[in-house]
Amino acid sequence: MATTPTTSRAIALEINGEAVEREVPASRLLVHLIRDDLDLTGTHIGCDTGNCGACTVHVDGVPVKSCMMLAVQADGTRVTTVEGLAPDGELTPLQEAFSKAHALQCGYCTPGMLMSASALLQSSPGPTEDEIKVALQGNICRCTGYWNIVEAVHEAARGGGEA
Known part of the structure; x- marks a missing residue:
């Protein structure tokens, strides 16, 4: 063969x-x-x-x-x-917001969500809820129902934090 x-x-x-x-x-x-x-x-x-x-x-x-x-x-x-995202070992404002908003459960989708959300915050520091949803639409989460993830991105944006 x-x-x-x-x-x-x-x-x-x-x-x-x-x-x-x-x-x-x-x-x-x-x-x-x-x-x-x-x-x-x-x-x-x-x-x-x-x-x-x-x-x-x-x-x-x-x-x-x-x-x-x-x-x-x-x-x-x-x-x-x-x-x-955090080369010095400290959580970024976005990572902290995910923790505070309970935006993760099993955590499997979290790296992809963080990467998509951080790109959004770098290009648009004050995104609307619709902009956040569009930025995250290529990521599937089977645990959270997405509301807390969207809130975490809002929280990071309100805190002025980029990725």
């Missing part, structure tokens, strides 16, 4: 402020580079189809579902994962 050769490619990118160079198979998903190769397990794999948003990261400041992007497509980019 013939096998198809796997082609790989050297890539260089920045993840959470650190330069990363890797040889990756052409078919390697960004989420697997992040979780499996770099051991940044805050980025969750939920559906593998781009529907749930648990794997959301920022690529050059834009929220991207990392299960839908090849690692080679991230070559030359700046990637931020949920671990990169």
Whole structure:
């Protein structure tokens, strides 16, 4: 039985402020580079189809579902994962608001929600409820009913806090 050769490619990118160079198979998903190769397990794999948003990261400041992007497509980019939101170990105002507003239960969707919400707050520091809902619509939460998540984003915005 013939096998198809796997082609790989050297890539260089920045993840959470650190330069990363890797040889990756052409078919390697960004989420697997992040979780499996770099051991940044805050980025969750939920559906593998781009529907749930648990794997959301920022690529050059834009929220991207990392299960839908090849690692080679991230070559030359700046990637931020949920671990990169608070590189000094202190919670951001958004993370604090999630805690205060009880915006998480099982926590599985939380990294993706935080990444989507932080991108919104960076581009629109005082979003309306509708803008928050639109920014979060690519993320599925099966536990909270979303109200507390929307309130947490409002709270972070009211506190003047970006991501």
